[in-house]
Amino acid sequence: MNRVVQWIDERTGLSGPVRDFLNYPIPQYVHKNFLYTLGGLTLIAFLLQVLTGILLVFYYDPSVEGAYNSVDYITYVLPLGWLVRGVHHYGASAMVILVSLHMLRTYFFTAYKRPREINWLTGVLLLFLVLAFGFTGYLLPWDQKGYWATKVGTEIAGSVPFFGPQIRALMRGGQELGQVTLTRFYATHIMLLPAAVMLLIVVHIFQLRYHGMAPPITERAKKNAKTFVPFFPNWVITDAIAGLGLVALLVYMSWANRAPLEFPADPTSSSYIPRPEWYFVFYFQLLKYFPGQLEPIATVAIPLFIFGSMILLPFIDTSPERQPWKKPVTTGVAIFYIVIIILFTYLGMSAPA
Numbered sequence: 001m002n003r004v005v006q007w008i009d010e011r012t013g014l015s016g017p018v019r020d021f022l023n024y025p026i027p028q029y030v031h032k033n034f035l036y037t038l039g040g041l042t043l044i045a046f047l048l049q050v051l052t053g054i055l056l057v058f059y060y061d062p063s064v065e066g067a068y069n070s071v072d073y074i075t076y077v078l079p080l081g082w083l084v085r086g087v088h089h090y091g092a093s094a095m096v097i098l099v100s101l102h103m104l105r106t107y108f109f110t111a112y113k114r115p116r117e118i119n120w121l122t123g124v125l126l127l128f129l130v131l132a133f134g135f136t137g138y139l140l141p142w143d144q145k146g147y148w149a150t151k152v153g154t155e156i157a158g159s160v161p162f163f164g165p166q167i168r169a170l171m172r173g174g175q176e177l178g179q180v181t182l183t184r185f186y187a188t189h190i191m192l193l194p195a196a197v198m199l200l201i202v203v204h205i206f207q208l209r210y211h212g213m214a215p216p217i218t219e220r221a222k223k224n225a226k227t228f229v230p231f232f233p234n235w236v237i238t239d240a241i242a243g244l245g246l247v248a249l250l251v252y253m254s255w256a257n258r259a260p261l262e263f264p265a266d267p268t269s270s271s272y273i274p275r276p277e278w279y280f281v282f283y284f285q286l287l288k289y290f291p292g293q294l295e296p297i298a299t300v301a302i303p304l305f306i307f308g309s310m311i312l313l314p315f316i317d318t319s320p321e322r323q324p325w326k327k328p329v330t331t332g333v334a335i336f337y338i339v340i341i342i343l344f345t346y347l348g349m350s351a352p353a
């Protein structure tokens, strides 16, 4: 084994960088706080999505005629197909939850401040791309749920002032949903988004290694700031244990409840009530409060404002204060958004179907 490693090292010179990567010092206050595993868990969730996604591609048929039957086959006939699709299905929700919690952790710990702006900005893009994964994946089974939610979703994009019709046509590949739409969503879901996410994760982690973790915010953690443990095996073990817990949960959920598949998409049905995936419900609810001419407020103004303020945050909040309980504005804004999202999700879920 040693000779193999030596042979590779003589030709690549990789042993030095790999050793540096594994021995990277992690402060005790990070290693001892489970909130710092959320980023690693998001990464594990993403890798699980890649793995199960690759397996699904072997059996999935990206055609309007064959997509539904292939997903039905994977779920009910293919040995362990229920498991692979289940982990991919529930893993998507897990990723949305984990990435949101990880973002809240870095927000409340003010890890976006100088010099970690690029870490935060790549994170904002990653959040957006994780949601795009959910949106594009929803259509792929070509069942009623995915078809009608995508029809409404692309309709919303179409109502954007000035460029709306062009954006809708770009997404659909024509006026209506059909084979070109499915091909575009599939290509985006399995090629464009994974490539973009992988690239951003590399920059995200590289930035993290370059600057180290943001300084601690509590007095207790500050006492641990000068003690370090190596990344391997200490933090790797912590993340691996958390990752195994995640896998166990996803396997259990896939086993207890088959990933849903409704009736095949029927573009002529007039009675089907479109429902988005749960993490978009709050947005559908928000749209209800801005009917008719007010719609652009919900489709353009509010998303632009939120996305814009997330991008500008590290450049606006330049105060040296880092404790959330002494930062009423940033803490208040975050709590306001959390309450609104939970409330709107609840209202949207309990609205009559």
Ligand code: HEM
Pocket (backbone or CB within 6 Å): 035, 036, 037, 038, 039, 040, 042, 043, 046, 099, 102, 103, 106, 109, 111, 112, 116, 119, 120, 122, 123, 124, 126, 127, 130, 197, 201, 204, 208, 212, 213, 214
């Ligand atoms: C695919 C999505 C993402 C992955 C895989 C990922 C991964 C990670 C990992 C492994 C860490 C170090 C451990 C930790 O702090 O938990 C980290 C740190 C960080 N992440 Fe992310 N992240 C993602 C999305 C985001 C998002 C959405 C944001 C915010 C908008 C964000 C902002 C940050 C910041 C500012 C740090 C530095 C933390 C510090 O210095 O204390 N990340 N990320």
